[in-house]
Amino acid sequence: MTAIDRLKLTKQLLAALEQGDEPGVDKLLDELAAIRETQLFHEVGRLTRQLHDAMRNFTLDARISELAEHDIPDAKERLNYVISMTEQSANQTLTAVEDLLPVAQTLNQQSRKLAGNWERFLVRKMPYEEFKGMSHEITSYFNESRDSLEMMQKGLNDILMAQGFQDITGQIIRRVIALVEDLEASMVGLIRLSGTKSGATKTVPVPDLPGPVVPGVDDAAGDVAGSQDEVDDLLSSLGF
Amino acid sequence: MKILIVDDFSTMRRIIKNLLRDLGFTNTLEADDGKTALPILRKGGIDFLVTDWNMPGMSGLDLLKAVRADPDLGHLPVLMVTAEAKREQIIMAAQAGVNGYVIKPFTAATLKEKIDKIFERIDN
Numbered sequence: 484m485t486a487i488d489r490l491k492l493t494k495q496l497l498a499a500l501e502q503g504d505e506p507g508v509d510k511l512l513d514e515l516a517a518i519r520e521t522q523l524f525h526e527v528g529r530l531t532r533q534l535h536d537a538m539r540n541f542t543l544d545a546r547i548s549e550l551a552e553h554d555i556p557d558a559k560e561r562l563n564y565v566i567s568m569t570e571q572s573a574n575q576t577l578t579a580v581e582d583l584l585p586v587a588q589t590l591n592q593q594s595r596k597l598a599g600n601w602e603r604f605l606v607r608k609m610p611y612e613e614f615k616g617m618s619h620e621i622t623s624y625f626n627e628s629r630d631s632l633e634m635m636q637k638g639l640n641d642i643l644m645a646q647g648f649q650d651i652t653g654q655i656i657r658r659v660i661a662l663v664e665d666l667e668a669s670m671v672g673l674i675r676l677s678g679t680k681s682g683a684t685k686t687v688p689v690p691d692l693p694g695p696v697v698p699g700v701d702d703a704a705g706d707v708a709g710s711q712d713e714v715d716d717l718l719s720s721l722g723f
Numbered sequence: 724m725k726i727l728i729v730d731d732f733s734t735m736r737r738i739i740k741n742l743l744r745d746l747g748f749t750n751t752l753e754a755d756d757g758k759t760a761l762p763i764l765r766k767g768g769i770d771f772l773v774t775d776w777n778m779p780g781m782s783g784l785d786l787l788k789a790v791r792a793d794p795d796l797g798h799l800p801v802l803m804v805t806a807e808a809k810r811e812q813i814i815m816a817a818q819a820g821v822n823g824y825v826i827k828p829f830t831a832a833t834l835k836e837k838i839d840k841i842f843e844r845i846d847n
Binding site: 654693707710723 | 810812824828830831
């Protein structure tokens with residue numbers, strides 16, 4: 484409907500009014516109003532779509548910039564923590580093994596030596612003086628082996644405790660995987676948007692349970708217990 | 724003394740099992756989340772529960788709540804061994820009736836201390 488069309492209708496309306504043609508006036512007024520309404524609806528529709536697209540772009544952009552600014556560096560910190568935890572655990576295990584192997588070796592040598600002498604004693608090929616020496620050796624062997632075996636027990640416990648890294652790092656890596664999936668979904672959303680019609684993007688919800696505390700990442704807000712002592716203090720303040 | 728160890732990571736279950744054996748507790752059972760732990764507990768005979776918090780299926784906190792809500796299990800001592808260290812979470816666990824709370828990574832000495840403390844309180 485052009486301006487000329489509207490001008491024409493307006494002139495007709497004027498003519499109808501001058502002639503006192505009431506039904507004609509009503510009909511022309513309706514026609515003019517209809518034009519107005521159609522244009523208005525078109526405009527509202529266009530604005531709504533624009534707003535919708537802008538909103539969608541905005542959420543997507545916000546999520547992606549959040550990922551880039553916060554989540555990716557955060558994931559890097561977490562993965563670095565995984566490296567340092569596994570390194571620490573490997574070192575703890577290696578240290579225990581390095582400490583224990585010579586102890587086991589010494590015990591082995593001593594018991595072989597004693598077993599040889601004991602054999603000679605059983606077949607009565609050992610002079611009395613040598614037997615006295617051997618009984619001293621046996622006594623000191625018992626003492627030494629007790630200490631050595633205690634050391635080995637402690638070392639084996641150290642190795643046992645060192646394996647705790649698997650649980651902690653497993654939990655951290657799971658979170659990073661969730662982040663990568665989130666990033667992937669956002670990227671796919673962005674590609675869809677720049678292509679044809681846009682599809683819904685889904686964001687991974689923030690986990691209810693934040694999991695292992697990564698130093699320098701999770702403890703910045705001061706709402707976590709950094710050590711068992713802090714846990715104990717908190718619990719005792721609650722009457723534990 | 725029969726102890727049930729609940730954790731979704733088998734390595735952690737083995738660590739706790741071995742530590743407990745070192746402390747003289749040789750009779751242990753294992754479950755990988757609250758859902759599998761509850762039937763074992765309800766069968767009876769468990770004297771002590773050591774549980775993680777964050778597990779798929781049923782979390783340790785829900786397990787704790789279920790235990791406290793069960794008339795047969797209500798008084799079972801529960802030690803939580805978890806990486807969850809937020810203050811609000813520790814308070815939540817305390818309010819749900821946990822008997823001890825150890826954060827990962829922990830030492831053998833810490834575990835022993837908390838277990839001793841729990842039994843000390845029960846004996847009194």
